[in-house]
Amino acid sequence: QKEVEQNSGPLSVxxxxxxxxxxxxxxxxxxxxxxxRQYSGKSPELIMSIYSNGDKEDGRFTAQLNKAxxxxxxxxxxxxxxxxxxYLCAVNWSGGGADGLTFGKGTHLIIQP
Amino acid sequence: xxxxxQSPTHLIKTRGQQVTLRCSSQSGxxxxxxxxxxxxxxxxxxFQYYRExxxxxxxxxxxxxxxxxxxxxxxxNVNALELDDSALYLCASSExxxxxxxxxxxGPGTRLTxx
Numbered sequence: 001q002k003e004v005e006q007n008s009g010p011l012s013v014x015x016x017x018x019x020x021x022x023x024x025x026x027x028x029x030x031x032x033x034x035x036x037r038q039y040s041g042k043s044p045e046l047i048m049s050i051y052s053n054g055d056k057e058d059g060r061f062t063a064q065l066n067k068a069x070x071x072x073x074x075x076x077x078x079x080x081x082x083x084x085x086x087y088l089c090a091v092n093w094s095g096g097g098a099d100g101l102t103f104g105k106g107t108h109l110i111i112q113p
Numbered sequence: 114x115x116x117x118x119q120s121p122t123h124l125i126k127t128r129g130q131q132v133t134l135r136c137s138s139q140s141g142x143x144x145x146x147x148x149x150x151x152x153x154x155x156x157x158x159x160f161q162y163y164r165e166x167x168x169x170x171x172x173x174x175x176x177x178x179x180x181x182x183x184x185x186x187x188x189x190n191v192n193a194l195e196l197d198d199s200a201l202y203l204c205a206s207s208e209x210x211x212x213x214x215x216x217x218x219x220g221p222g223t224r225l226t227x228x
Contacts, residue, residue: 032215042222043221044156046216046218088155100148100158100169101156101217104155105153105155
């Protein structure tokens with residue numbers, strides 16, 4: 001059974017601080033990794049994608065991938081109250097897409113003003 | 114650029130009925146995937162359509178079926194509705210299987226309630 005694990009939270013972070021969200025996955029052969037943000041009652045919105053080991057930065061967001069440890073994380077710098085949402089980690093196992101994306105249950109992030 | 118659209122927004126059905134949900138993919142995207150998201154859970158992969166053919170399927174029974182049309186829009190059909198089918202149904206489109214980036218973009222979803 002291929003699984004994606006996330007701490008459900010809630011994770012509470014003061015405004016302006018760094019929020020760190022973590023995700024582990026079970027299949028060492030996984031190809032692609034994604035972070036989605038989902039506001040309550042809305043659909044998931046793609047924030048970051050990462051495919052190779054190391055860091056990838058986009059504005060206030062940094063995704064980190066360590067395939068040896070089967071670990072992917074998302075850092076949010078200078079956290080804002082508008083960042084309060086559920087963050088979903090998703091993994092594409094096959095690279096060709098036939099398995100779809102496998103999602104974790106999400107981490108509920110609260111940014112406290 | 115037009116994003117992914119879905120209809121209807123909300124739907125209430127009775128157990129045993131059948132339902133059809135619709136999705137229009139983002140401009141330039143030829144692959145559509147469907148997901149079911151129960152409350153408090155991450156989305157679960159139902160199936161994917163690429164160039165009008167089902168390309169992959171998750172752990173869902175045959176009463177979940179779909180279609181993709183030549184314009185790459187798609188339908189999800191669910192027969193013999195059960196109470197547990199109550200969920201948010203999400204459609205996601207992507208540029209295609211050959212694209213190594215394989216980024217999927219979600220529509221707003223259809224909230225289905227089965228009573």
